[in-house]
Amino acid sequence: MRALDQALLSALMAIGDGRSNMGHWRQVVVGAVVALSVAGGTSAAAAAEEKVDRSTGAKAGQVAAAVEGSDAPTAATFVPVPDMGLAHRRSDGGINLFRMSVSALTEDFGVPTLVRSLPSKSGFSYDRAKVVAGDFGNLTAADDGSADHVIWQAASDGGIKVYAVGGGSDTAPRLVRTLPRTAGWSWTDSRPVAGDLNGDGWDDLVVVHASRNGSIVWALLSNGTGFNAPQRWGTVSGTFASTRTYVADVDGDFNEDVLTTAPGTSGVAFTTSVLLTKLDGTGAAGSTAGATFTTAGGWSLANSRQLAGDLTGDGLVDLVTVHRSSTGGMLVWVSANCSQAEGDVCFAAPVRRQTLSSWSFANSRQYIADVDGDFIDDLVTIHRSGNGGLFVWGHLSDGTTLTTPHQIAALPASAGWNWSLSREDVANTWGDIAP
Numbered sequence: 001m002r003a004l005d006q007a008l009l010s011a012l013m014a015i016g017d018g019r020s021n022m023g024h025w026r027q028v029v030v031g032a033v034v035a036l037s038v039a040g041g042t043s044a045a046a047a048a049e050e051k052v053d054r055s056t057g058a059k060a061g062q063v064a065a066a067v068e069g070s071d072a073p074t075a076a077t078f079v080p081v082p083d084m085g086l087a088h089r090r091s092d093g094g095i096n097l098f099r100m101s102v103s104a105l106t107e108d109f110g111v112p113t114l115v116r117s118l119p120s121k122s123g124f125s126y127d128r129a130k131v132v133a134g135d136f137g138n139l140t141a142a143d144d145g146s147a148d149h150v151i152w153q154a155a156s157d158g159g160i161k162v163y164a165v166g167g168g169s170d171t172a173p174r175l176v177r178t179l180p181r182t183a184g185w186s187w188t189d190s191r192p193v194a195g196d197l198n199g200d201g202w203d204d205l206v207v208v209h210a211s212r213n214g215s216i217v218w219a220l221l222s223n224g225t226g227f228n229a230p231q232r233w234g235t236v237s238g239t240f241a242s243t244r245t246y247v248a249d250v251d252g253d254f255n256e257d258v259l260t261t262a263p264g265t266s267g268v269a270f271t272t273s274v275l276l277t278k279l280d281g282t283g284a285a286g287s288t289a290g291a292t293f294t295t296a297g298g299w300s301l302a303n304s305r306q307l308a309g310d311l312t313g314d315g316l317v318d319l320v321t322v323h324r325s326s327t328g329g330m331l332v333w334v335s336a337n338c339s340q341a342e343g344d345v346c347f348a349a350p351v352r353r354q355t356l357s358s359w360s361f362a363n364s365r366q367y368i369a370d371v372d373g374d375f376i377d378d379l380v381t382i383h384r385s386g387n388g389g390l391f392v393w394g395h396l397s398d399g400t401t402l403t404t405p406h407q408i409a410a411l412p413a414s415a416g417w418n419w420s421l422s423r424e425d426v427a428n429t430w431g432d433i434a435p
């Protein structure tokens, strides 16, 4: 029996305990169809990566797979209920933190809520902070499983102060780590991203830091209630300033991997490589080439954005390239994941999934979220409105096509919203449907 199969059974046994401790689960208000399919060559469990019981570390996908093959009682169904975190610049230069559910399964879908206002005089600066949303653990006793925020704040010495704001009623920012300049840390030369590197169900803080040769990836692993000390995870090539970093599980082993998109040379517009996480989740195994986009193919790094999500619905994350059209509109391309086993990196040639000619690439930003809870990732766009506010749109994927975007929220300038003075991130939080 493989270790993963053992994990299936443990997950199934543990699920009862998990359900008795629901304090940090978000209750979902309507049902969802759970559609899991099996990826070729990998285990059934791999078809549902990341579906994790926060209480036990068990993965719902594993549980579902185990249930399917036995007469075991069906347990609660865990569904993605993604939360968007929004950081907005206060007039004094501080930060207003908001969260907004981008899950249609929740009652507060599309309704922004102020999490915390952080005035400039308390040391927070929108212009000198990078804000990451995630599900980092029970950061406070009142954590309700909604998005947590990490504020990567520039310190006066040029280093970093790391603050955490938990989801739920206790939103006081906690200083969880000071990374001094004297120890080599630089706010300017660092970039935080959220992702679950070691597959324990809690997002970790992944930090890319410039070094003499390429960049070093550091991990501040979540320990369930906070973060461990930074751990050197691996290295990526390409200069810090010219590369883009995102985190997703490419090879279906439940450990998220670090994706780097870097400019190419001689006919190559850009490449995406994958720093795979070791199977035991203790560090990176090494960088593997993932996909190449040529200038002859019309690709441009400056005119594109890269995301990773399972838009095809087979349980493996695909590369999503949002590209500017020749008229300034927006095209969505999907490079389907074709990896066959743990340790394998494979992406098929990109296929155009959507053309939005009247939209603006320059005046929009995109995120991945499962908006309708069908375990197929969808695209979310924040688009600038005519008067400088924000529109939030969902483009649902059914596995093969993207629907015409529907409006999730309008955040008008009249209510103080400003497209140019806000940034977003999506936390992959989870909810449950009682059996």
Ligand SMILES: [Ca+2]
Binding pocket: 195, 196, 197, 198, 199, 200, 201, 202, 203, 204, 221, 222
């Ligand atoms: Ca983790």
Ligand SMILES: [Ca+2]
Binding pocket: 248, 249, 250, 251, 252, 253, 254, 255, 256, 257, 276, 277
């Ligand atoms: Ca992986």
Ligand SMILES: [Ca+2]
Binding pocket: 309, 310, 311, 312, 313, 314, 315, 316, 317, 318, 336, 337
């Ligand atoms: Ca896929």
Ligand SMILES: [Ca+2]
Binding pocket: 369, 370, 371, 372, 373, 374, 375, 376, 377, 378, 396, 397
């Ligand atoms: Ca979906």
